Amino acid sequence: MTLHEIFPSPIKGSGIKALLSDEYMLACFKKFRDAVVSQISYFKRAKNRIHEDSAFLKVFFFSEMSGRSIHETSEALNEYLKRCRRGKVKSFSDGRKRRMIPHQTSVNKFLRKISLEKARKILRECLDAQLNEALEHGLISRKVNVLIDLTEHPYYGKREDALIKGTTRQKGTRKMRHYLVFSILSRGVHLFAGLEQVAKGESKIPVIIKFLSYLLELGFELNHVLMDREFYRVALIKAIKDMKGRVIIPAKNYRKIRAAIESYLKGKKKRVSIHVISTALGGKNQQSQVVYLMINAKRGHSLREVKRAFLSGEITLEEARSKTFALLTTERPKSNTSSWASKKRMIYRKRWQIETAFSDLNRINRYCKSSSDGVHYIDMLARMLLYNSWKLNQKYLSSSSKKSFRKINWTLRKNNDCLVGSFLSIEKKSLGVV
Numbered sequence: 432m433t434l435h436e437i438f439p440s441p442i443k444g445s446g447i448k449a450l451l452s453d454e455y456m457l458a459c460f461k462k463f464r465d466a467v468v469s470q471i472s473y474f475k476r477a478k479n480r481i482h483e484d485s486a487f488l489k490v491f492f493f494s495e496m497s498g499r500s501i502h503e504t505s506e507a508l509n510e511y512l513k514r515c516r517r518g519k520v521k522s523f524s525d526g527r528k529r530r531m532i533p534h535q536t537s538v539n540k541f542l543r544k545i546s547l548e549k550a551r552k553i554l555r556e557c558l559d560a561q562l563n564e565a566l567e568h569g570l571i572s573r574k575v576n577v578l579i580d581l582t583e584h585p586y587y588g589k590r591e592d593a594l595i596k597g598t599t600r601q602k603g604t605r606k607m608r609h610y611l612v613f614s615i616l617s618r619g620v621h622l623f624a625g626l627e628q629v630a631k632g633e634s635k636i637p638v639i640i641k642f643l644s645y646l647l648e649l650g651f652e653l654n655h656v657l658m659d660r661e662f663y664r665v666a667l668i669k670a671i672k673d674m675k676g677r678v679i680i681p682a683k684n685y686r687k688i689r690a691a692i693e694s695y696l697k698g699k700k701k702r703v704s705i706h707v708i709s710t711a712l713g714g715k716n717q718q719s720q721v722v723y724l725m726i727n728a729k730r731g732h733s734l735r736e737v738k739r740a741f742l743s744g745e746i747t748l749e750e751a752r753s754k755t756f757a758l759l760t761t762e763r764p765k766s767n768t769s770s771w772a773s774k775k776r777m778i779y780r781k782r783w784q785i786e787t788a789f790s791d792l793n794r795i796n797r798y799c800k801s802s803s804d805g806v807h808y809i810d811m812l813a814r815m816l817l818y819n820s821w822k823l824n825q826k827y828l829s830s831s832s833k834k835s836f837r838k839i840n841w842t843l844r845k846n847n848d849c850l851v852g853s854f855l856s857i858e859k860k861s862l863g864v865v
Contacts (some may be wrong), residue, residue: 436556440623448494459561459820463813464488466556470549482533487541495813502535530644542806547745554626557812561791561819562615562624566650569572570826571617574652578614578678578785579639580631581660584811588802593630608807611635613642614785621784625817628804636667643674657782657847665710665718669672672720672761681778682706682724682757689752695726696741696751701770702726702734706759713758725758725772740796791818 442816468484494504533541545553565571565582585601586608598607613625625642629635639662643653649809660681682688687706694700702725709719728734732754743752756781758772765771791813799810 508532539729547804550805552811575615575617677762717777722759727776741763
């Protein structure tokens with residue numbers, strides 16, 4: 432299949448050629464289309480309808496791929512299909528001509544049928560298919576590193592409910608939607624694996640534990656679980672350890688942590704030491720967990736040089752503390768604790784890949800400003816599918832075995848015969864496009 436058959440003229444030059452593969456993107460769209468249609472199949476449809484459900488989703492998906500608004504994409508594709516049509520286009524009495532592709536208002540109305548709960552089911556079906564396919568072709572292994580982080584999306588509407596939170600970090604608004612995002616890292620491939628909108632006052636701990644349990648049900652094994660310090664909870668760390676996952680998380684600047692760093696700088700303790708974290712004393716369900724505290728230098732500094740400068744009096748204790756930080760892990764250290772701690776620090780630095788991925792998602796398309804949580808959730812899902820397909824395509828192209836690469840492409844082409852011919856193909860009976 433040629434590039435022109437997938438991306439028509441209005442879309443081909445939109446700067447997305449390097450982002451997407453061909454057959455894999457067809458498989459990605461087919462899975463997304465089937466998942467959405469299956470969730471809204473019970474809605475009553477007009478007998479004289481012109482467009483099928485797939486037509487609305489094609490406009491939306493092209494909008495996400497090209498980074499243009501639904502209105503621009505709809506108009507560009509409509510003009511393209513008019514030029515492809517043989518014969519005259521039907522005209523109405525007021526001078527309007529029959530559209531070959533749904534209008535922006537129709538697409539938005541169609542997307543609003545998808546509630547937040549339906550969007551969650553669609554997300555699981557689509558992302559699970561991508562993960563299973565990557566696992567089947569050996570692009571990722573069963574033992575994966577899990578990255579967890581939060582991201583904010585500004586909200587400019589008038590809603591005041593639990594799903595709309597307050598913020599001071601967004602431009603032009605003090606409202607936001609808060610998302611808890613999960614991704615996996617295996618064999619150098621970073622893929623989004625889960626998304627959950629967090630409501631006001633909702634605890635994130637049960638959501639994280641539920642997702643990790645679901646990942647185990649899919650057949651994966653937990654290697655390292657990398658989180659930011661905002662997830663510093665004894666119950667969460669204990670639950671992940673019970674799942675045989677190894678947590679790496681920054682320590683908060685508590686008094687005991689400051690004392691441990693001071694003892695190391697003065698030569699009283701080693702770089703790695705045993706540390707006990709616990710819930711508040713006197714609580715009904717008091718818990719404690721033994722972890723290992725690793726002291727590291729911040730980027731641009733050497734831990735040995737910081738310690739030497741402090742002992743020689745070149746810098747003060749506060750200056751030395753400002754150049755160091757502590758990591759906590761549930762993994763038992765090896766014999767060479769200093770080298771082991773340095774390796775764990777390098778592993779934790781991989782958590783920044785999810786931050787970079789957030790920037791990539793925002794570059795794929797502009798922020799969705801819909802007041803519907805389901806539409807915004809589907810918008811996020813489409814970007815994640817595009818990001819994952821981009822990463823998997825990179826892995827395909829970097830494969831050392833060209834034979835294996837051709838075999839994967841042949842398999843994808845065989846599984847998507849209904850889409851071969853044109854990504855924009857709409858039923859000839861309804862539109863008359865040839």
